[in-house]
Amino acid sequence: MIIGGKVIERLAPDALAELAGGRIAAVVSATNGKTTTTKLLATAVGATGPVVSQPTAANMTDGVLMALAAGDPDGQAVLEVDEAYLPLLYDDLHPRVLLLGNLSRDQLDRMNEVAMVARKWHDMIDRAAPGTTVVANADDPTIVWAARDAEPVVWVAAGQAWTSDSSVCLDCGALLARPDTGWECTGCDLRRPQPAWELDYAAAPGASGVSEVRSTARRLGDGAEFDLSQMRLPGRFNASNAALALACCEVLGLDLDESASRMSEVESVSGRFAIVDVGGLRVRLLLAKNPAGWSELFDIMPPAPAPVIVAVNSNPADGRDPSWLWDVPFEHLAGRVVIATGDRRRDLAVRLLHGDVEHVVVENPYAIGAALPEGTREQPAVDVAATYTQFHSLRTRAAAELEDRR
Amino acid sequence: MTSPSTGASGNSDSITIVSLFPTLLGTYGDGGNVLALRHRAQARGIGVDVVLVEPGDAVPRSADIYVMGGGEDTAQVAAARGLRAEGGLAAAVESGAALLAICAGYQLIGSEFPDARGVPSQGLELLDVTTTRLPQRAVGELAADPSESALAGLGDLPRMTGYENHAGATHVGPGAQPLGRVLSGVGNGDGTEGAWSGHVIGTYLHGPALARNPWIADRLLSWATGTELAPLAEREVDELRAERFRTVLGD
Numbered sequence: 001m002i003i004g005g006k007v008i009e010r011l012a013p014d015a016l017a018e019l020a021g022g023r024i025a026a027v028v029s030a031t032n033g034k035t036t037t038t039k040l041l042a043t044a045v046g047a048t049g050p051v052v053s054q055p056t057a058a059n060m061t062d063g064v065l066m067a068l069a070a071g072d073p074d075g076q077a078v079l080e081v082d083e084a085y086l087p088l089l090y091d092d093l094h095p096r097v098l099l100l101g102n103l104s105r106d107q108l109d110r111m112n113e114v115a116m117v118a119r120k121w122h123d124m125i126d127r128a129a130p131g132t133t134v135v136a137n138a139d140d141p142t143i144v145w146a147a148r149d150a151e152p153v154v155w156v157a158a159g160q161a162w163t164s165d166s167s168v169c170l171d172c173g174a175l176l177a178r179p180d181t182g183w184e185c186t187g188c189d190l191r192r193p194q195p196a197w198e199l200d201y202a203a204a205p206g207a208s209g210v211s212e213v214r215s216t217a218r219r220l221g222d223g224a225e226f227d228l229s230q231m232r233l234p235g236r237f238n239a240s241n242a243a244l245a246l247a248c249c250e251v252l253g254l255d256l257d258e259s260a261s262r263m264s265e266v267e268s269v270s271g272r273f274a275i276v277d278v279g280g281l282r283v284r285l286l287l288a289k290n291p292a293g294w295s296e297l298f299d300i301m302p303p304a305p306a307p308v309i310v311a312v313n314s315n316p317a318d319g320r321d322p323s324w325l326w327d328v329p330f331e332h333l334a335g336r337v338v339i340a341t342g343d344r345r346r347d348l349a350v351r352l353l354h355g356d357v358e359h360v361v362v363e364n365p366y367a368i369g370a371a372l373p374e375g376t377r378e379q380p381a382v383d384v385a386a387t388y389t390q391f392h393s394l395r396t397r398a399a400a401e402l403e404d405r406r
Numbered sequence: 407m408t409s410p411s412t413g414a415s416g417n418s419d420s421i422t423i424v425s426l427f428p429t430l431l432g433t434y435g436d437g438g439n440v441l442a443l444r445h446r447a448q449a450r451g452i453g454v455d456v457v458l459v460e461p462g463d464a465v466p467r468s469a470d471i472y473v474m475g476g477g478e479d480t481a482q483v484a485a486a487r488g489l490r491a492e493g494g495l496a497a498a499v500e501s502g503a504a505l506l507a508i509c510a511g512y513q514l515i516g517s518e519f520p521d522a523r524g525v526p527s528q529g530l531e532l533l534d535v536t537t538t539r540l541p542q543r544a545v546g547e548l549a550a551d552p553s554e555s556a557l558a559g560l561g562d563l564p565r566m567t568g569y570e571n572h573a574g575a576t577h578v579g580p581g582a583q584p585l586g587r588v589l590s591g592v593g594n595g596d597g598t599e600g601a602w603s604g605h606v607i608g609t610y611l612h613g614p615a616l617a618r619n620p621w622i623a624d625r626l627l628s629w630a631t632g633t634e635l636a637p638l639a640e641r642e643v644d645e646l647r648a649e650r651f652r653t654v655l656g657d
Contacts, residue, residue: 320545324434
């Protein structure tokens, strides 16, 4: 990927800037939620005319170039960019809004360590030409540290479920404290900035086991509230993505009630949360590629004892080192049987053994007649939490099988 | 992670494990080493107390096993400084406690290691190793056979497996012995991997090391309890090890 991008740059060094040509409405980057947030925002921007975005979530140099080259030349672009590639592409893209969602450990064999990415983001913002508004998550200290000198900046209190990669101040090295009001450094002045927007999210188990969600994005300046309770995408993290996207919509001058309502209709993004048939099984596809992403998934899984499938690969796009599995609190899955699959199913089995989580190792749980734990096939759809390449092969397979049945 | 106390201090049926700076030095899943120790202790009926020590906390001086993981450069320097000033870890190791240190932790228990800019930084001097920079970062699977000194001093260890992700070239001094001989990967950078001396073990193996190499966990537990432990084979672990060696070494 790096070589491909470099070759294109060498052949046409100005290609990206020319294709971007002042029509980039927004660029979205984060460790988790890039694709979903981009889709939410692109859907809202779609109210005003054609939108160019990545159809396949390809978010490195080639993917961004391809999307711009292939999309409607008159369309505004809403693009996601890989967090390591963002500093390389940012100047050429020169978006009206830059959305920064969260940073946490992911693919440590390929990606830099978290602090290094934050440092590159900070330098990128520091040297950037004016004209971009940064919309950033005030609840993620790493994001705040990276974006603190941005001008203008809109802080959104969008929440942070995974705090283990932001326990130390990037400015002074002291520990961060997390009082009820947010977070603050115990050694210097770095603290959660005053947000312009906040997300209010609560889910309570309702009738028939389906949780009832109350979710509101609030603009603190005037107290205006925008209802996100009807979002089809599940979970607090998707509400958080929507709150960040809504703050971008305001910068872009969109009608916010209409934006919230358009975003609420988004059902599945590049297969995420889609319910599909694979082989002999109906499954719901969940992308679970790092500890922070995982920590948001436990809440949206059906309660124990419903079995779930966890599918782990270690191809380059997954991260070659699956030891991040030990940072995921799989203990939350106790009380059910986990079906471990994927190339690294044995690593997962050892992890589950140490978490006292009952498990079976099944090479192909989708095979007709595969031996699966009791109750698996009785579910309307079995949750499959899968790493990147597992997720994509399931998605591709489901689409191909659907085609065959037609 | 702190489990309820299983008895009065000094109870021979129970041991205390200290996890040093798990938030600073826990980037690569190394928290799993504590889970592996607890798991294998409990399987033998040994009670376990786990104490999490963060920067600023006092380091208990009378615990049995101390465990430190890998982390980012700035965290490593902060951890070394904090532990050196506090002094509890050195006192515990001096009185015979076991210490397992991984990657950045391994480097910082030596006498010197490079900081984020490559400038030598003072270590804790609990293991006779010094670390400089590798010309190129070592990232990938690491497999090693135990060194002769490890076989003689640590018992009949089998082949070791893990994942490395570091930029350190570590030189083992005369006061320590290499833990292994590299079969695949980089390790210390000179064909050896890790180091040990007394009850102190340092290694570049993530994975985590003790989950993929439970014999090292058992060695630490034997030191802590003063007894040899009954063998414990687990199918999941055996299958993982076999698959890794097949993939990495082709055997």
